[in-house]
Amino acid sequence: MKLLVVLGSPRKGGNGEVLVEKIAEQVEKSGGAVDYVRLNTLKLRPCQGCGGCDKTGVCVIKDDMESIYEAADAADRILLVSPVYFYGLSAQSKIFGDRMQALWARKYLLKNRFREGEGRKGYLLSTAATKGEKIFDCSVLTARYIFDAMDFEYGGEFLVKGVDEKKAVLETPDEMDRAVQFGRDMVAGTI
Numbered sequence: 001m002k003l004l005v006v007l008g009s010p011r012k013g014g015n016g017e018v019l020v021e022k023i024a025e026q027v028e029k030s031g032g033a034v035d036y037v038r039l040n041t042l043k044l045r046p047c048q049g050c051g052g053c054d055k056t057g058v059c060v061i062k063d064d065m066e067s068i069y070e071a072a073d074a075a076d077r078i079l080l081v082s083p084v085y086f087y088g089l090s091a092q093s094k095i096f097g098d099r100m101q102a103l104w105a106r107k108y109l110l111k112n113r114f115r116e117g118e119g120r121k122g123y124l125l126s127t128a129a130t131k132g133e134k135i136f137d138c139s140v141l142t143a144r145y146i147f148d149a150m151d152f153e154y155g156g157e158f159l160v161k162g163v164d165e166k167k168a169v170l171e172t173p174d175e176m177d178r179a180v181q182f183g184r185d186m187v188a189g190t191i
């Protein structure tokens with residue numbers, strides 16, 4: 001398994017990353033490889049909606065997104081890690097998603113499905129400070145749509161409510177155990 005972890009929080013070592021460590025450990029233990037991109041340290045312009053990708057499936061903006069397209073292409077699993085910011089994905093994660101418009105064009109306008117049937121899967125990991133019933137709804141819908149554009153099947157989500165301070169999730173041993181299990185399930189192919 002080649003897992004690409006897309007770190008979408010500007011907060012290094014925060015709740016999402018603490019949980020990702022547990023998941024990544026399981027992948028590595030099983031002989032899989034884990035690669036990371038930290039969006040906040042990259043130069044990424046938001047999608048300009050120019051339609052430049054419509055006829056090519058390739059984004060016209062030349063920035064660090066080029067290395068992300070390559071990393072995503074090399075991966076068979078992608079885990080998008082984003083905190084909830086105002087009921088949705090972080091801005092960094094949203095830019096990552098919007099720039100997948102080029103792959104949306106490849107799939108839906110150019111009908112180029114050359115990676116179809118490869119069983120690639122994408123997952124969302126998200127944490128939020130509050131415990132609102134709908135706190136993850138927007139992020140889950142957006143992540144599902146991003147992975148669909150990328151031709152990655154949506155494998156599911158790992159969500160933790162009620163954690164705000166950096167590393168607060170360490171004080172929730174049940175969630176830490178659940179993250180280990182999520183990693184095991186990924187490796188086992190049950191999600």
Ligand SMILES: Cc1cc2nc3c(=O)[nH]c(=O)nc-3n(C[C@H](O)[C@H](O)[C@H](O)COP(=O)(O)O)c2cc1C
Binds near residue numbers: 127131164
């Ligand atoms: C700009 C900003 C917006 C936020 N918006 C929400 C929100 O709408 N709902 C919520 O429950 N938590 C919100 N939070 C709290 C984070 O989701 C929470 O602290 C999360 O665990 C951070 O994850 P991280 O440590 O991986 O960055 C917000 C935090 C920031 C900085």
